Amino acid sequence: MKIVAVANQKGGVGKTTTAVNLSAALAEAEREILLIDLDPQANASSALGVEVVAGRSLHGILTGDENARSVSEQIQPTPYPHLSIVTSELDLAGCEIQLAADINRLTRLRTVLHDYRATGPKIDFVVIDCPPSLGVLMTNALAAADSVLVPLQCEYLALEGLAKILEMIERIKQVSGNGALILEGVVLTMYDARTNLSQQVVSDVRNHLGRQVFDTIIPRSIRLSEAPGHGKPIVAYDPSGVGAQSYRELAREFLARQT
Ligand SMILES: Nc1ncnc2c1ncn2[C@@H]1O[C@H](COP(=O)(O)OP(=O)(O)O)[C@@H](O)[C@H]1O
Ligand SMILES: [Mg+2]
Structure with a gap:
């Protein structure tokens, strides 16, 4: 069971789109996937058509509530084989404040996921959709993760953004004591x-990070932005379109990189 956090402190760069669609493409390839929605906005939950219900999230576990349901009890099926989810809810946002004085606040998720790894049913990959803000939730995700996958939007100043993210990952590795965290890779989204800018960003980022950038590039596609509104991952909403093809390709490349 490998734990992969999908993170970037910037919003709107394709974290949720990548977490949902990579998860769905890996599940389609018959890997057992658990998607954890750790963003209070709950976009990943609704993008899979899973209802967001009060009390159904990691909030209780993260705040140390003794009566909280365990991780296994929080896992729900999705309409898709091999893909299950722990949903989010707006209450998760409260963790940032509620945990201020708690000494275990940064490592709770790590503890419960590592217990689950030892005792739960077989999962190949846990994919965590992180919120954009650099707070307790993102720190918990990076403290628990084996690797971090960074979606990077092909836009102006992408390289500056990338430097910030890499710096942030280093800092969180130190504060959370997760020295083993590795960069799974950067996915250009x-x-x-048609634009020179996109091409320039790709070559700049590749020059900078080389093999740490996935060969697969996710194109801008209307279908990808429509799919969440229909509560479906792209492999179900538009199975033969360019968006589904690119996330399947990303899944293949991701699997090929696992040794
Ligand atoms: N490849 C893409 N093509 C077109 N729209 C996209 C693509 N990736 C993401 N989007 C859209 O951009 C917005 C931000 O993406 P999202 O995945 O929610 O980012 P984040 O989770 O980083 O905030 C959403 O409206 C999403 O549908
Ligand atoms: Mg998101």
């Missing part, structure tokens, strides 16, 4: 082949 919302690529527009």
